[in-house]
Amino acid sequence: MDGSGLGRPSAGSLNDVTTGKQGRATGLSIHGIDPEFINAVIAENLGSSVRRLSTIPRGEINDVYGVTLSNGQQVIARFSRSPEDTFSGEAWAIAQAAAAGVPVPAVLTVGVSSDEIGLVRYSVQERVAGSPFDSIIRSVGNAKRLTHELGEIVAKLHAVRPGGYGYIYGETGSYPDKGSWISRAVSKIHDMGSLPPGSMRLAQDDFARLARILEEGAITLESNGRLIHGDLAPPNVIIRGGKVRAVIDFEEAASADPSLDFATWAIDWHAAIPTEWLLAGYAAVVALPSEFDYRLRVMLLYKAFHMLCFYVRLDPYGMRAARISTFIKRLSAHHGSGSVFADLRAAAAELDGV
Numbered sequence: 001m002d003g004s005g006l007g008r009p010s011a012g013s014l015n016d017v018t019t020g021k022q023g024r025a026t027g028l029s030i031h032g033i034d035p036e037f038i039n040a041v042i043a044e045n046l047g048s049s050v051r052r053l054s055t056i057p058r059g060e061i062n063d064v065y066g067v068t069l070s071n072g073q074q075v076i077a078r079f080s081r082s083p084e085d086t087f088s089g090e091a092w093a094i095a096q097a098a099a100a101g102v103p104v105p106a107v108l109t110v111g112v113s114s115d116e117i118g119l120v121r122y123s124v125q126e127r128v129a130g131s132p133f134d135s136i137i138r139s140v141g142n143a144k145r146l147t148h149e150l151g152e153i154v155a156k157l158h159a160v161r162p163g164g165y166g167y168i169y170g171e172t173g174s175y176p177d178k179g180s181w182i183s184r185a186v187s188k189i190h191d192m193g194s195l196p197p198g199s200m201r202l203a204q205d206d207f208a209r210l211a212r213i214l215e216e217g218a219i220t221l222e223s224n225g226r227l228i229h230g231d232l233a234p235p236n237v238i239i240r241g242g243k244v245r246a247v248i249d250f251e252e253a254a255s256a257d258p259s260l261d262f263a264t265w266a267i268d269w270h271a272a273i274p275t276e277w278l279l280a281g282y283a284a285v286v287a288l289p290s291e292f293d294y295r296l297r298v299m300l301l302y303k304a305f306h307m308l309c310f311y312v313r314l315d316p317y318g319m320r321a322a323r324i325s326t327f328i329k330r331l332s333a334h335h336g337s338g339s340v341f342a343d344l345r346a347a348a349a350e351l352d353g354v
Contacts, residue, residue, distance in 0.1 A: 151281020
């Protein structure tokens with residue numbers, strides 16, 4: 001959970017899983033989940049057996065499948081062995097988003113079961129027809145208008161106030177308030193600063209500056225968190241017929257300052273789809289606070305640090321850790337001066353040389 005965006009590693013190429021003549025599923029699973037078990041879970045909960053099961057390499061945390069049921073219905077099924085029940089929190093967030101007027105997929109079932117290996121969590125949602133925004137950016141001439149439309153949709157999402165702060169667990173944020181949420185991040189910064197550097201291009205002074213920026217910046221953040229998507233990015237936006245048809249994948253939904261959603265978008269996608277386009281649509285619905293630019297800077301560093309934690313855990317000597325640490329160093333060094341978007345462009349230019 002601690003690190004989405006900026007080249008988030010995928011599960012890699014997986015074989016398609018298909019059902020044979022007897023309805024048996026065969027193929028590979030990154031979590032060792034037997035396709036026959038998947039078939040049984042879906043049939044029990046949806047009342048229709050699996051006709052075809054095709055892997056979708058969307059992430060390293062879950063097995064994700066596109067499923068065609070015997071009744072012809074198209075669904076997305078995800079399976080995980082995580083001890084954290086993120087699917088229930090996601091289902092609650094999707095229900096709240098739908099009530100606020102956000103186009104989202106219907107959640108068909110969420111639950112937990114077990115196989116020979118151990119616990120298995122599952123979530124099945126309708127499959128919304130269309131194409132992920134990132135797959136058609138170069139082929140559509142209305143990317144700016146679509147991004148503006150998405151901004152208006154995000155404003156509706158942010159009208160929801162879940163309570164608490166942090167990732168949604170159950171029906172609220174996992175921390176009681178923004179102070180404890182930021183304190184946890186600052187504690188992790190100090191822990192990270194004591195590790196061997198590996199490929200991190202950050203010195204003790206850099207970690208100290210980062211911690212100070214988050215502590216000071218927390219004062220400006222909204223005290224009552226808003227419902228944010230948590231992984232707002234073009235791959236999680238479905239386009240069809242020249243319109244935004246759905247926002248998907250709310251597994252990292254959280255109660256937080258709205259600027260965190262824009263920070264997530266900006267770190268990975270600002271060059272391809274300017275964050276200003278997204279903000280223009282948002283501001284057409286909700287006026288941005290006077291301190292928004294400062295909040296965005298703080299949340300950019302917050303998000304980048306959690307991405308650094310994720311990449312260091314995967315490979316402390318890898319290129320992803322080197323790149324995001326360079327981003328943190330550049331952005332924190334210029335914190336509070338000039339345009340945040342100019343700094344984003346400069347930081348991206350530096351990354352090209354890493």
